[in-house]
Amino acid sequence: MVLMLFVIAFVCSAAVAGVFQMTKEPIEKAQAQKVVDALRKVLPEFDETSEKKSVAECGVYEAVLGGEIVGYAVESVSHNGFSGDVKIIVGFTTDGTIYNIEVLEQAETPGLGANMVSEDNVLVGSFVGKRAEEMNMTVRKDGGDVDALTAATISSRAFSEAVAFAYAAYLECAAENGQGGVDPSRLLPESDQIEEMELDGVAAYKALLGNEVVGYAVEGRSNSGFNGLVRVMVGFGVDGTIVDVAVLEQNETPGLGTKMCDEGNALVESLKGKSASGVKFALKVEGGDVDALTAATVSSRAYVEAVESAYETFKKINL
Amino acid sequence: MGKNLKIFTDGLLKNNPTFVLVLGMCPTLATTTSAFNGMGMGVATLFVLVMSNVVISLLKNVIPDKVRIPAYIVVISSFVTVVQLLMQAYVQDLYNTLGVFIPLIVVNCIILGRAEAFASKNGIWASALDGLGIGLGFTLSLTVVGMVRELLGNGQLFGLDIWQGGGALIFILSPGAFFVLGYLMIVFRKLTAKKN
Incomplete structure (x- = not known):
């Protein structure tokens, strides 16, 4: 009796092992093909991609065209889907624009959350073609810029969260390769040429108009954000006027500190157009000149500190 | 031939697993969100059912009565694993949609039920036909349920x-x-x- 059962089990395992060997290669091929297909979809044209590397809990592929990095595809996961994980791959071009997004895995409700995989849905549409740094990646219900799928707020939230994770990983990689998430020209006075430069390990750009320097965009940072590092890029005219400020990196509280990334927020508005030499770099509540974000004093303080550090660097460059 | 034909049509109609025997409700309810998914599940079950019916009918005289259920389960689960590997290799989209319900074919009561009630008492030819009939009955039922749900729910x-x-x-x-x-x-x- 035992022997018979043993024989049956043995023969069956042998058969399964045989099929496993047979299908091993096609399965690997199919899986690799799936990744390649997804990469082709979410990235601009490229020759080859790097091996997947792990950054900030996401998988990142660098896309190379003619020896130059033209984009990044980032695999990221949100564990807050309506039924399980939502895994997506997000393509970024080097200036931080979201090129396309593809859903790799989801088990959301068919007909509702599962619509995130369908062609031209509003959820993906509210990301594609946008510059990630200018977006608040939460759904409109939560005060963000993302159109949720009808009757699938939780799924849409998970999707947005996954995109935000991907963006964080992208920023880290882009920074490693010296590609910032911001186009310096929009921070600078009108110019016909922008030169990259570096001072004390800080990235900066020099703007020229007909051989004359008209301004500098300088990176500034502060480590005293609510959740660590806040990195900004500040554009100055040669006379020290603050042209504009862009946030390069932050991990602040969504809906509160993250407002520092929004267009026209209180922080930017109280700095824009002012002469930096005349600005007292502190919050109004602490005797300075800068309006803080509501309920985000710590984040606002870090922001101001980062702008001030950029100004210090600017003074060194613009002697 | 008349008897064999009856075995086959019994599976489709008189013993239709979904509408008459009401077996295998778990995959029936879960995977019929579209006609294609329902059909895929049905075909996977059909394959396992025919193969396990044939093998169990072959082994019916050598399997000791006391350990017949473990023996059946081993045979069935081997075929399920084979189906799973094949689907993963060649129809990955379907594999991803059906997900956990593929391995769960092992405990689908239709399969064990036919092994116990039919294949262990009948010849290979009859068992194969029974598997084919019941399997097709299951596939058609799932496809129809999937079609109705897809049409009413999605207009497709x-x-x-x-x-x-x-x-x-x-x-x-x-x-x-x-x-x-x-x-x-x-x-x-x-x-x-x-x-x-």
Whole structure:
């Protein structure tokens, strides 16, 4: 009796092992093909991609065209889907624009959350073609810029969260390769040429108009954000006027500190157009000149500190 | 031949696993969100059912009675694993959609039920036909349930738009599975009752 059962089990395992060997290669091929297909979809044209590397809990592929990095595809996961994980791959071009997004895995409700995989849905549409740094990646219900799928707020939230994770990983990689998430020209006075430069390990750009320097965009940072590092890029005219400020990196509280990334927020508005030499770099509540974000004093303080550090660097460059 | 034909058609009609025996409800309710998914699940089950029926019928004299259930389960689960590997290799989209329900074919009561009730008592040829009949019955039932749910819920059939603007989502969701199954059961009973 035992022997018979043993024989049956043995023969069956042998058969399964045989099929496993047979299908091993096609399965690997199919899986690799799936990744390649997804990469082709979410990235601009490229020759080859790097091996997947792990950054900030996401998988990142660098896309190379003619020896130059033209984009990044980032695999990221949100564990807050309506039924399980939502895994997506997000393509970024080097200036931080979201090129396309593809859903790799989801088990959301068919007909509702599962619509995130369908062609031209509003959820993906509210990301594609946008510059990630200018977006608040939460759904409109939560005060963000993302159109949720009808009757699938939780799924849409998970999707947005996954995109935000991907963006964080992208920023880290882009920074490693010296590609910032911001186009310096929009921070600078009108110019016909922008030169990259570096001072004390800080990235900066020099703007020229007909051989004359008209301004500098300088990176500034502060480590005293609510959740660590806040990195900004500040554009100055040669006379020290603050042209504009862009946030390069932050991990602040969504809906509160993250407002520092929004267009026209209180922080930017109280700095824009002012002469930096005349600005007292502190919050109004602490005797300075800068309006803080509501309920985000710590984040606002870090922001101001980062702008001030950029100004210090600017003074060194613009002697 | 008449007897064999009866074995085959019994599986389709008189012993239809979904509408008459009401077996294997878990995959029936869960995977029929579209016609294609229902059909895929049905075909996977059909394959396992025919193969396990044949093998168990072959082994019916050598399997000791006391350990027959473990022996059946080993045979069935081997075929399920084979199906799973093949699907993963060649139809990955379907594999991803059906997900956990593929390995769960192992505990689908239709398969163990046919092994115990039919294959262990009949010859290879008859067992194969029984597997084919029951399997096709299951496949057709799942496809029909999937078609109705997809049509009413999404306005599509096999992924093609029948009308624009979707449908009543509830048919795609779990309650819709029960509604559709219930009503189809009524229709099926009505139709087969006339024939008898």
